[in-house]
Amino acid sequence: MNLCVDIRINTYYDSVALMLITKEIKKMSNVKQVIVGMGTELNKELAENLNLSNDAVKALTPNDFFIAAVSDEENALESIVKKVDELLNAKTENSCAEKEYKPTTLSAAVNRLQGANMAIISLPGKYAAFEAKKALNNNLNVMLFSDNVTVEEEIELKELGRDKGLLVMGPDCGTAIINGVPLCFANVVRRGDIGIVGASGTGTQEITVIVDKMGGGVSQVIGTGGRDLSSKVSGIMMIEGFKALIKDDATKIIVLISKPPALEVAQKILSMVKGTDKPVVACFIGGNRCEVEQQGAYSCVNLEDAARKAVLLSKGKKIEDFNGFTQSDVEIEEIVKGECKKFSDGQKYLRALYTGGTLADEAMKMLDKEGYRLHSNIPLSPELRLADVHKSIEHTCIDLGDDDFTVGKPHPMIDPAGRIERLPKEACDNEVAIVLMDFVLGYGSNIDPAGEMLESIIEAKKAMKNKNKHLCVVGYICGTEMDPQGYKAQSEKLEKAGVILMPSNAQAVKLCSLILGRLNKI
């Protein structure tokens, strides 16, 4: 085995780009193990652990680029370096076909780009707050995608934004649609009169997609980041966003999305409902509905229900809670019966493998109400935490986008490799009956999430069949036909592989619950 190392001092590349390159290099036949990255403490530790380190690697700083690989060939380095350079340059070629000028600082960009009014920041957390502050001081609205920003920094940024009348969406904000433009991870949906302020990324995506599916449209979709409604941050951005939507003429209906906020924060926000004539739908996923309704807002049973209520209100129709199926009861019964016939004895568990955190959370909350205890890496109660997040037990619901799986790796919505590896493991467990998966489309996401999973799904089903068992795969595609991936093309691929697709996450979960009900009765 030969260790080959290539080091470039003071050469910076984006970490995600490098991780994707590492993945490509690993595919090379002469490479046993490889890391392509910046000399961060984390990468150095990874290199050490993979036996890819030497003194030169240990001495690197986070500004230094390196390639370290183990190969059984003598002169592998040259071919590896060549491939890495090819991949690095391919990126620049695509991005600057006309050699567009890229300034190196925010201030230079402000000087060059006339009328700039929004900064999207997805830098490493420790630099992100600094740049966000600079952006605000330059009167730019900010979408702060980065996480690992301290709560103190978040408060400082949001207070500054509030004082200057600027949006501070984030930290850890993945989704927004401003003036009809999807930012970061967002779907292409119709424009309309529903304004949304969302503290959860995939929750917001789910609601916008269903609004679109039902013929509604959105005016503005403002993200706040997941921590906004904590008692410390006290909902600064949701309040500012809410105010802006109240004043926005294009917005007739307002939807607020969050996990249950801190009590005093919820009160503060809900007290504003009385200040507007516009109907407000408050979707505090799994929260206390009475509290919401007391203040004059509409409460919801789940994300789909929130979207439906918003659309019905926008169309001036009567609203009621919805937690059923779009398809008729007969159709659903047929699906359930059809699946149940195929299982063999002992198959009884659900394995939900989510890329969208809020969708996973919604699934667990819904199933919990039905009496199922789901083990998870983001469990509803501490005793349900998986001892080993890489190993499912009984009913398990995994958020593959959580830190457990994403440290040093791209988010599974960008690169589903983690789920591709995980699925066959679930199929090895003879007690598993159902696998539930989400496929999130839209800008930011992988360009073919269905296609990436396809082989793994077919193999898993085959593996179960070889054991005379049946693997039921239920899927939900969170996306629209206008998304870059195209809803139809994605659904055709999955249906061809035998995946049962449902029109919302809630309905997909509900279908699983019906099947589980039959299985566990037997």
Place this chain on the structure above:
Amino acid sequence: MLINSWKIKQNIREVCALTDINKLFSKELTVINLGLESFHKDLKAQNVKSMHVSWRPPSEASMKLSVLESDDLSEKIENANKEAIKRLLAAEPIIIGIGKAGIDIPGMTKHTILHAGPPISWDRMSEPLKGAIIGGLIYEKLATNEKEARILAASGEIIFDACHHHSTVGPMAGVVTSSMPVWILQNKAFGNFAYCTLNEGLGKVLRFGAFSQEVIARLNWMEKTLAPVLKEAMEIKGSVDLKSIIAQCLQMGDEGHNRNKAGTSLLFRELAPSIVKTKFSNDEKAEVLTFIDKNDHFFLNVSMPACKCSLDPLENIEYSTVVYTMSRNGTDFGIRIAGTGNEWFTAPCENVTGLYFPGFDEKDANPDIGDSCITETAGIGGFAMATAPAIVQFVGGTPKDAINYTTSMYEITCAENNSFKIPNINFRGTPTGIDLRKVIETRILPVINTGIASNKAGVGQVGAGIVHPPMKCFEDALTSFINKAT
């Protein structure tokens, strides 16, 4: 209850009146993206105006910059830099005549040899500089051959000093000895002078470290014929305004450092009538005119001192972070900052990236050498690359690359030049006045167009290309500046 709710409504309406977020909703979204480039590409795909920042993590040095950001100090710095730029843009360099180094350059003696770059001792000098000094000693008849010259140079009897310490600049080795004829320039606005030898042409020449007989013979001809003719011509002519010539040659495809075709032609036009009017023989006049005509770099030796006398008035402007000298001797690169006066900040020279003459390659190249990056310091040369796309081919670039080089220099400079304009970027002024702070913050290094000298004494030029100063010069300068300013 009703009143109460009405009051809340009023309250909220009032609060809402303060929100500016709504203004965003009526504007075209225009995005600056820092981080994942795919977000920028997604926006581009939707025809949304977006600019991606090629962001780099801040260096240790850039963290130090915050020391200079207090209101009081940053105001002092801004004012000092304004003054520095005012002086630089107000400069009026003119040629006033031809002189002799030993007589006109202050502090020169028969045994003094000036050289390019920061000060350096004989033992640390690179081969092309040593070669030029050997040639200089032979030319001055202080030695008769290389061996004697090396012994004399090492003996301590010769005083070596930086051209920059004597209001002088020299291309490549920059060697100036007492008998050499020199251009005399004056900055009319401030009265200060600058000096530079006459350009010998390309190939085997003293400034690239060559010292063979043909080199010495040419130097003798320059002293005996070229200089006297030019001296008399300048007496007839009076003076030559260089600011307008440089402004014109920038509009003719020169950048004033590594391409001087237009500048040479313009100077030729200025001088020719006066040369013809001198009392010398027709043969001598024709020889001089032919020599100028055949030497595309003849103008370099006036564009350099023009920049030098424009920048010297910036020395010792307290609190100014403007760079007023960049220079290299083939071993060390040195810079000086207006606010830290005469102090040099040096680091080992980098190697030049570029094209080599046939038969030469990287192995033959000496590290970066010469005072000629005084042009970049003054806002032309590499900084004006956009106007001289031909130059960028040295590094295999395209005209768009040339524009990008110039564009990136705006990020580290204080001002746009009011006289030197670039036609193909809408007559924008060249990026002028390097700000030490901006170099540290952006980690963009000044871009320098330059020739490449052979690493063996006596060989001469082997190629040309692009080079940058070492970051360490700027980091050390920042440390010293902070110590002085705080």
